[in-house]
Amino acid sequence: MPLALSILVVLLASLLSGLLGALAAGLWYRRRPRPADLIDPDCQHQLEALARAREASERANAELRRALDQLERTAATDRLTGTWNRRWLEDGAAQLIAAAGRGDAPISLILYDLDHFKRVNDSFGHEVGDEVLKSVTEAVRSQLRASDALARWGGEEFIALCPATTLAGATILAEKIRQAVEARVTPQAGVVTISLGVAQRQEKESLEGWIRRADEALYRAKARGRNQTEASLDVGVAAGEDRPSFLTLVWDPALACGEARIDHQHQELYRLSNGLLASINQGRYPEETKLHMQLLIAHVAQHFHDEEDILIRVGYPHFAAHAQEHGRLLAKAKTLQQQMGGDSADLPAILGFLALDLVKGHILGSDRDYYKYLAQD
Structure with a gap:
């Protein structure tokens, strides 16, 4: 049965039971039983009829409320x-x-x-x-x-x-x-x-x-x-969100290599690094700092994987050494993550890894060696 028709039927049932209840109540109040009538079988019958009418009315109202709730939820689902x-x-x-x-x-x-x-x-x-x-x-x-x-x-x-x-x-x-x-x-x-x-x-x-x-x-x-x-x-x-901090890595557009995926991932690496540094500097430790570190490591791993695919495609001659450096950096990041088990993070160690190893040593250093091969590709 369609929902609208179900609701109409429930409404009619509710009105009908309400009228019956009112009629029964009117008969009862017009013939109030005297103490002597309390044992009258007819009075007992009227009491039972009134109780049944009241229960029917309550059931109809409850069904109506359920139908209306269902209609409201259906409209939003x-x-x-x-x-x-x-x-x-x-x-x-x-x-x-x-x-x-x-x-x-x-x-x-x-x-x-x-x-x-x-x-x-x-x-x-x-x-x-x-x-x-x-x-x-x-x-x-x-x-x-x-x-x-x-x-x-x-x-x-x-x-x-x-x-x-x-x-x-x-x-x-x-x-x-x-x-x-x-x-x-x-x-x-x-x-x-x-x-x-x-x-x-x-x-x-x-x-x-x-x-x-x-x-x-x-x-x-x-x-x-x-x-x-x-x-x-x-x-x-x-x-x-993280407010600017004096511990901030600033992306320089001059660092772009021209390969859209690598440039985008390098910028994302800067942003995630700054989020990690800000969470430590502002004392949001350990839960949020651990989340930032987890996200950074996931991004670094994905970036290294994508970068290696591109270097294989362009025939980069120093690919093996570059991939080995990727493995070393990722292992160091995971070691720092494992050490974040106490009530504070080793800010100098994390800052050194981000600024010296990841940015200066890798992005500003060894990464620039393959830019010319991307240009040739």
Whole structure:
């Protein structure tokens, strides 16, 4: 039975039971029993009828409330995936933005969509495509926290709202989501991947601008080959975001090598390094500092992997020594991470690694040796 017709039936039942209850009550009050009548079988029958009418009315009202709740939830829920819909997201995000404006709590969002989803629909049909959407949604929900909200933005695009979450935390969460989706095999379609863009809301930023920055990050993830996570690199100070510090690595455009992927990853490395230094300098330790370090190491590992692929392609003659240096730097970073188990971080050691080993020794040193081979390519 359609939902609207069900609600109409429940309303009519509620009105009818209410009228019966009122009629029974009127008869009862017109014939108030005297003490001697209390044992009258007719009076007992009237009492029982009144009780039944009252119970029927209460049941009808309860069913009506449940039907109205279901109608309200249905209006805000995507029918296929069970996630919130776009209208709910716009209302919910507006409330979170208003709440964030009353304090310094950070708030981030993760925008993702399915890679090559049109190919799935064209190859297997829309029914299989629907099952893929539901399967991916289950994988994403398995990684979200109770405070996060997942909504279908449109088509195969979804947004996860992450209250009280910095860009670093949301990016790490996005990576967990990406890996969970990639690990799931769906019937007929096999392995399906997603690309993700992450953005933390900046001060006085509108919902449209916030989502636009996440969408630009998502576009970069697709340009890198899909099945990637990218964070928004726009300059700006967000609520709860790291403020400028005297411990800051400054990117010089003159350091660009001309290869878009390497240049972008070098800039991201600077930004993540500054986030790590700021979290230590401002005393946000150990939880947030560990998140920053984890994110930095993940980025460094991905950057080294991508850089090595490019160097093999251009035939860089010193590739073996360069790859060996990559391994040494990554091992040192992981050692520093393991040493971050107490109540404070070794700031001089971390600063030395970032400024001397990673930036001066590698980016400003050995990396510049292969620039001419990129130009020839």
